[in-house]
Amino acid sequence: MLALMMLVNFLDKVALGLVSVPMMRELHLTSTQFGVIGGSLSWLFSISAVIGGIVANRASTKWLLLVMAAAWTVLQLPMLVAGSIWSILACRVLLGASEGPASPVAVHALYKWFPDERRNLPVAVLYQGSAFGLLVAGLGIPVVSAHWGWRANFLVLAALGALWCVAWLALGAEGRLRTRAHATGHARVPYALLLTDRTVLATCAGHFAANWILAMTLTWIPTWLQLGMGYEAHAAGRMFALFVVITSPMSLGLAAFSQRLLGRGVPSRIGRGAFVAAALILAGALIAALKLPGLPPMAKFVLLTIGSGLTLVMYSIAPAMLGEVTPDAQRGGILALSNGFSSLAGLASPIATGMLIDQAGGSTAHGFDAACFACGIVLFACGVLCAFCLNPQRSAIRFACAATEARVDYPLADQR
Secondary structure, eight states: OHHHHHHHHHHHHHHHHHTHHHHHHHHTOOHHHHHHHHHGGGTTHHHHHHHHHHHHTTSOHHHHHHHHHHHHHHHHGGGGTOOSHHHHHHHHHHHHHHHTTHHHHHHHHHHTTSOGGGOHHHHHHHHHHHHHHHHHHHHHHHHHHHHHOTTHHHHHHHHHHHHHHHHHHHHOOOOOOOOHHHHHTTTOOOHHHHTTOHHHHHHHHHHHHHHHHHHHHHHHHHHIIIIITOOOHHHHHHHHHHHHHHHHHHHHHHHHHHHHHHHTTOOHIIIIIIHHHHHHHHHHHHHHGGGSTTOOHHHHHHHHHHHHHHHTTHHHHHHHHHHHHSOHHHHHHHHHHHHHHHHHHHHHHHHHHHHHHHHTTTOHHHHHHHHHHHHHHHHHHHHHHHHHHOOHHHHHHHHHHHHHHHHHHOHHHHHO
16 A cells, blocks of 8 residues: 555656646746746655654554645646646645655655564565556556646546545554564654764765656656657657666665675675665766767667666665664654655756756757766765765664663653
8 A cells, every 4th residue: 555655656746747848838838947847846845754754753654644645636636727837836836745754654654564674675665656656657647648638637646646545544554563662762862863873864865866866857857758859748658667667676676685685694884885875876877977979869768767777776775774773763753854855856956957958058958968967976976975974783883872871861751
């Protein structure tokens, strides 16, 4: 059910990109204006992600997820009649606010069913729902647009959201896994210590870099395929689906390989930390290479696809690293803070891409190449930072010592 929720969530996210060309023509939007609309999903995303994650520390994740999904369903309906950039902006901003906590709360809910050493793969499976949503969008949205117009897609999205809410109400359940520390309340450490830890900060940086390329591809790949590569709408949708078909198994395979390393006794510093750092560095090099002169279009598509697939491993391993070092009672909040910070990339990346396209004289091909080069630099730099800073085992020991000191200093409060 959580994977299906992520399917609906990512259908909502990518729909705008797949209807970009007819929408821009109907509403007479420039590339920068469309980039602003694409980035508006993240305007309140960070704030709502943090608030939702903190609430999830104490509230039932079942009911939180139900309320969020119901909000997504309702917010699709105004798009059926929105006739200006301002009305579309309002819809996307509110949608982003309701979707902000979805990923961290879903991961937090999932962690209530799986212990630390088994979390990489379940989270990767969770995000396969996202990937399948992108696949369905790439194949289905162009068909709906061709037969009933681009606005009809948002009615379909509202119907899917409503169906999920009904199913979740009947089938959803709260996980029962708790550690002894969580049950007794002894594991809390100051947030100031958590948020200045090198592993936590580097994980947030890596998540930011992965979100930069994700936001850019969700918003602009369909437009690039049509206006930059010359594909018509149906062919562009199939190419986007091919992009998803290639990247999704990469994400699942990399997460499974990391979990196998941990199962063989490889320390988390290597099996998780160095692993994701190497993935980000390689992805940055591949995506920046799109700027090389003389590359044929298919070579660019291959580089972008492989590079994007490598970054998806952050979405399964980054939460696992945070869950490894963070006390259970504070996990929802830290996951949300990481998600909120990374969503800033979702705000900036689509706008920056649109501006680069406009600066290239409206050439989607040249502007997108420049955007990929900038994205590659972000990925490479954050990957290097992760290589030097990620050490979950060291951070876990540091937090355990802090929690022990807190129990010694405040024994009466601890007993209460």
